[in-house]
Amino acid sequence: MKQNLSNNIHFKRFDWLLFLLLSFILTIGVFFVWSASSEIFLFKQIVWIVTGLTLFFTLLYFDYLSFADYAYIIYAFVLFLLLLLLVLGDSVKGSQRWFSIGAFSVQPSEFMKIAVVLALARFLKYKKYALGLFDIGISLLLTGIPMLLIMKQPDLGTALIMVPILLSILYTAGIRLSHLFLLVGTGMAISPFVWMFVLKSYQKSRIVGFLWPERTADWGAGYHRLQSLIAVGSGGLFGTGWGNGIQNQMKFLPERHTDFIFAVIAEEWGFLRACLFLLLYVAFIACGIGVAKDTRDSFGRLVVVGIVTMFATQVIVNIGMTLGVAPIVGVTLPFVSYGGSSMITSFVALSLIFNIKMRPMIDLASRRFSEAKS
Amino acid sequence: MYPLRFRIIILVFILLFFGIIVRLFQLQVIESEIYQGISHRRRIATTLLETTRGSIFDRNGKVLAVDQPTFDVSVLFKNLLHCYLNRTEQPYPFTSLKIHEDEKKQCRECRENQDVWLERLSQLLGIPQAELLNNTRQIIEKVERLKQSVERRAGKKVRIKEEIDYHPVVADIPWEKVIQIETRQADFPGIRIVPRLKRVYPEQKLASHILGYIGKLTMEEWREYREAWNNYVLASTGAETLSLLYDGYMENDNLGRDGIEAQYEEELRGMRGKRFEEITYKSSQMERVIVERPSISGNDVYLTLDSRIQAYAEKSLGTHAGSVIVVDPRTGEILAMANNPRFNPNTISEDFNRLINNPSKPFLNRAIQGALPPGSIFKAITAIAPLSSGVLNTQTAFECHGYVRHRNVTLRCASRNGHGLISLEDAITYSCNVFFYEVAKAFGRDIFYDYARLFGIGERTGIDLPHERSGNMPQVTATIPAMNIAIGQGRLLTTPLQMVRVYAAIANGGTLVQPHVLSKVINSQGEVIRRFEATYNQKLPIHPSILNSIQASLRDVVTRGTARGKGLHLYKAAGKTGTAETGRKGDYHSWFVGYAPYDNPRYCFIVLVEHTPKSSAEIACPIAAELLSYLFPEAHRAS
Ligand SMILES: [Zn+2]
Numbered sequence A: 001m002k003q004n005l006s007n008n009i010h011f012k013r014f015d016w017l018l019f020l021l022l023s024f025i026l027t028i029g030v031f032f033v034w035s036a037s038s039e040i041f042l043f044k045q046i047v048w049i050v051t052g053l054t055l056f057f058t059l060l061y062f063d064y065l066s067f068a069d070y071a072y073i074i075y076a077f078v079l080f081l082l083l084l085l086l087v088l089g090d091s092v093k094g095s096q097r098w099f100s101i102g103a104f105s106v107q108p109s110e111f112m113k114i115a116v117v118l119a120l121a122r123f124l125k126y127k128k129y130a131l132g133l134f135d136i137g138i139s140l141l142l143t144g145i146p147m148l149l150i151m152k153q154p155d156l157g158t159a160l161i162m163v164p165i166l167l168s169i170l171y172t173a174g175i176r177l178s179h180l181f182l183l184v185g186t187g188m189a190i191s192p193f194v195w196m197f198v199l200k201s202y203q204k205s206r207i208v209g210f211l212w213p214e215r216t217a218d219w220g221a222g223y224h225r226l227q228s229l230i231a232v233g234s235g236g237l238f239g240t241g242w243g244n245g246i247q248n249q250m251k252f253l254p255e256r257h258t259d260f261i262f263a264v265i266a267e268e269w270g271f272l273r274a275c276l277f278l279l280l281y282v283a284f285i286a287c288g289i290g291v292a293k294d295t296r297d298s299f300g301r302l303v304v305v306g307i308v309t310m311f312a313t314q315v316i317v318n319i320g321m322t323l324g325v326a327p328i329v330g331v332t333l334p335f336v337s338y339g340g341s342s343m344i345t346s347f348v349a350l351s352l353i354f355n356i357k358m359r360p361m362i363d364l365a366s367r368r369f370s371e372a373k374s
Numbered sequence B: 001m002y003p004l005r006f007r008i009i010i011l012v013f014i015l016l017f018f019g020i021i022v023r024l025f026q027l028q029v030i031e032s033e034i035y036q037g038i039s040h041r042r043r044i045a046t047t048l049l050e051t052t053r054g055s056i057f058d059r060n061g062k063v064l065a066v067d068q069p070t071f072d073v074s075v076l077f078k079n080l081l082h083c084y085l086n087r088t089e090q091p092y093p094f095t096s097l098k099i100h101e102d103e104k105k106q107c108r109e110c111r112e113n114q115d116v117w118l119e120r121l122s123q124l125l126g127i128p129q130a131e132l133l134n135n136t137r138q139i140i141e142k143v144e145r146l147k148q149s150v151e152r153r154a155g156k157k158v159r160i161k162e163e164i165d166y167h168p169v170v171a172d173i174p175w176e177k178v179i180q181i182e183t184r185q186a187d188f189p190g191i192r193i194v195p196r197l198k199r200v201y202p203e204q205k206l207a208s209h210i211l212g213y214i215g216k217l218t219m220e221e222w223r224e225y226r227e228a229w230n231n232y233v234l235a236s237t238g239a240e241t242l243s244l245l246y247d248g249y250m251e252n253d254n255l256g257r258d259g260i261e262a263q264y265e266e267e268l269r270g271m272r273g274k275r276f277e278e279i280t281y282k283s284s285q286m287e288r289v290i291v292e293r294p295s296i297s298g299n300d301v302y303l304t305l306d307s308r309i310q311a312y313a314e315k316s317l318g319t320h321a322g323s324v325i326v327v328d329p330r331t332g333e334i335l336a337m338a339n340n341p342r343f344n345p346n347t348i349s350e351d352f353n354r355l356i357n358n359p360s361k362p363f364l365n366r367a368i369q370g371a372l373p374p375g376s377i378f379k380a381i382t383a384i385a386p387l388s389s390g391v392l393n394t395q396t397a398f399e400c401h402g403y404v405r406h407r408n409v410t411l412r413c414a415s416r417n418g419h420g421l422i423s424l425e426d427a428i429t430y431s432c433n434v435f436f437y438e439v440a441k442a443f444g445r446d447i448f449y450d451y452a453r454l455f456g457i458g459e460r461t462g463i464d465l466p467h468e469r470s471g472n473m474p475q476v477t478a479t480i481p482a483m484n485i486a487i488g489q490g491r492l493l494t495t496p497l498q499m500v501r502v503y504a505a506i507a508n509g510g511t512l513v514q515p516h517v518l519s520k521v522i523n524s525q526g527e528v529i530r531r532f533e534a535t536y537n538q539k540l541p542i543h544p545s546i547l548n549s550i551q552a553s554l555r556d557v558v559t560r561g562t563a564r565g566k567g568l569h570l571y572k573a574a575g576k577t578g579t580a581e582t583g584r585k586g587d588y589h590s591w592f593v594g595y596a597p598y599d600n601p602r603y604c605f606i607v608l609v610e611h612t613p614k615s616s617a618e619i620a621c622p623i624a625a626e627l628l629s630y631l632f633p634e635a636h637r638a639s
């Protein structure tokens, strides 16, 4: 039964609005990566986008419920890769976040975000209406173990994104509000221990630098923050025009084409157009939540919520970072920042949303199937 | 379903985005002037200065790798612009870069004189004019973009540094051409030769697997290194301040990718100098240097390698796929480590894709990465194990009929008709398989395991080269596999380096030495800052009398055993032949491992030739004899 339905791809239900928003975001991103770097990066970025799009459309051909079947296997596999990295990491100078396969490098921590979403959704799929403390505990473990491994890498940004993902999935799955508050409270209570035992000293100093900027000099994370604020601030209402940002072109702003790409957009486009750009993301996220709301299959719903939360958090933290209202933790701006791993992960995640939107009947079919079985 | 909860999630996100827009409004509209003020202020720009990578020398001080100056051709921007505008017939211009008034008034010849460099350069270097013109266009566009952005910010016309500077047009030109350009300055108006450093391996393919090669740092790796650097600085000082003074790599820097270049990267790389300059917004030009910290060159690395022996070892290997190692059995110093096929590290950037896809695997350092069955050369261990555990003495003999049967399986000796009643000493000398089958059958299945592990089989030797493999020492539970392992077959896999170390231990009286290629590190002032120190040199618990009798058998191999008549006896050598089956008929790995002189070993060596149709005596022994003729020239002449 599942087979029949999965062969029937519902391209009529392809989310054109979401795709249009994506195209705007991608186009703007490409132009600013160009402005912030060079033709070589532009070319590579386009190659990544084409690769991502190919992957995106390829994945649409697979029934998303098969991701439910393999959710734990995918999770275990990516977790294994992370562990492997930690073991291998010692032999390489410093830390190690990716595997190199020829010219490509694979960053398992990026894929872990999707794997966690899938595993949580799979686990909480049948738990609706009665989320017990046990369910919450297992969900915490599913999220916490990879989080600790990723923090050890060390990649604070990617690890922290897991928190809102977990909270929004639990919230959608029907956690009691008292439990939710208990969870958040406990998290706050144990954070000093994380601070003491898990975080590296430079990560601590970045957070200190964010909370008390006057304690750090104009250098280091403080330097990043200041250069970014100057870039955004000198953009003014109308911006300096594409390719004309002095912070950008004079190379005062570090990591211009990756983590701080929004500062370039803000400098060269100014407040009005930067706001329009932000609204594209708002619409994108709202559309995403819309897909979740219309989906009747609880696995699909939880996956969409998890992924949309992932995008939203990345956007908010990344932009917050360039505006000096979030600590500098190395989070990319989805579909805009230069880089292969981030682009590919974003496209894989996005294809799940489209997939779920395109197969609305499958949940009914499978529900009928499982009802018939029990 | 909780429809309300979706609304709340959306609400949370929208609130957060609203917060961001408020903050953006604050920065870009309310406080905009402050930040514009800062961006107009005097700023400090830092520039990293070049440094020299350390050289690599062999034990006699011969240069194996060095940073050599190479030369780029740079052209004055004015000449680039003139040339481009004249040739593209866009007299006034697609660009905002205006030619100065007085230049406009120049006579025709003068103007033409400014673009003759293109034709002449193209002629001299054999580069098509179109290519030079294309490079020119790219430079002009880059400068134009920079200028526009500066002018727009300044609100008036300015002249930027790049407009009056030289720009590199052709990279890496040969020395003869440099001289020709330098001596014919008048023919090349506005051209300057700019020196740059390039890694050169003067001996070409010699020891390419040991030296390794260098390659560009990718952006992702660069970010990672910088992060690690921050981490390190903060761990040691606790101060965020220092992280901006990052002294490590720049994007696109070179770093060691394999071999010694990778292994001793930290020693070789040196430290870039740094210049702090004041930049004023108005001119976008450097106003004055505030402070400059000079570069520190990388340290020089001296290897234990003797490039003469290395060259000879490579030559004696000929076109065979395989490897030859020569090691000092007393110290573990590697004197030669030859592999075939090899690659040329000088041209690696062009050849890389071709080499990596080559089925004969030219990047493989077979001496430490090729794990193969050792065949009969493993019998030294199969002999030492039962002798040391006391289940056998040197006079114990078994009857060899040419084969052994065990549960319907027939295992054969090399000698079809059998060796007759044969003692342990002779079993090594004549490489009798049956003797060792019988030992395995009679004295237990894993009698060899502990001793093989003791000799380091199945473990990395810890040589100071990257990507060493450990091979495989299987622990078997059945008799047939044990019998196979006894003669160095089955699932047993060893690297040539592991086996040469075993024989070095036999030769030196029972010390398992740590093989190494580093001798010492010398800094740019010429001081020795580090010598290689073995982390282990382990005395094996084997009785001297046992080693003596094994040594005697190994000497007999050369004088009257399987390696007789190959010329090895001339150099007072002792050793063991090995012909390992590969599972295919008529396809063997041919080994010879030994040392010389047998009474006072100075060299221990191993020869491996992969996939040959013939036995060890035919292939590996002559190569070993040729190598020895080089190591002991007197003996060679005497014969
Ligand atoms: Zn025999």
Ligand SMILES: [Zn+2]
Pocket (backbone or CB within 6 Å): B582, B611
């Ligand atoms: Zn083979």
